[in-house]
Amino acid sequence: PDDIPGVGRFAVVADPQGATFMFLQPNGPDQPVVPAGTPGHIGWHELYTSDWKAAFDFYSEQFGWVNAGDFDMGPVGTYQTFTAGPESGGGIMNKPEQIPVPVWQFYFNVPAIDAAAKRVTDNGGKILMGPMEVPGGSWIVQCQDPQGAHFALMAPVR
Structure with a gap:
């Protein structure tokens, strides 16, 4: 662990699959x-991993994750949602081939997805996927910033 003066103590760790x-x-x-839904804050967590069942078991044991339902996504496999409290907090799935290593993807809340996607491209970023509507009615877009970092946005309206 390390300290950030005036902020707190932190440690960066990896799960058994390497995320x-x-x-x-x-x-x-x-x-x-x-x-929930406050713009500028993370609204959804998504884990792309090499073994979603083993990763789910690990996080359940460590943090009390509970199965909040799973979805068959055809060729890409199962999408397992989880919660550690009263609201669903994220999803986990086996990573697609184009993602080289297990990684967490974070979805930042925005008021409207089309306007947010335009801000991404106007400022030199790229849209990698979307906008698309997801179960529950939210809209998402996955992005890349000008330096190559991936992030995602979610909104209640298009």
């Missing part, structure tokens, strides 16, 4: 929970 994530113990009092 990295970070623990953070903030200094000071706990911050209030941000309401």
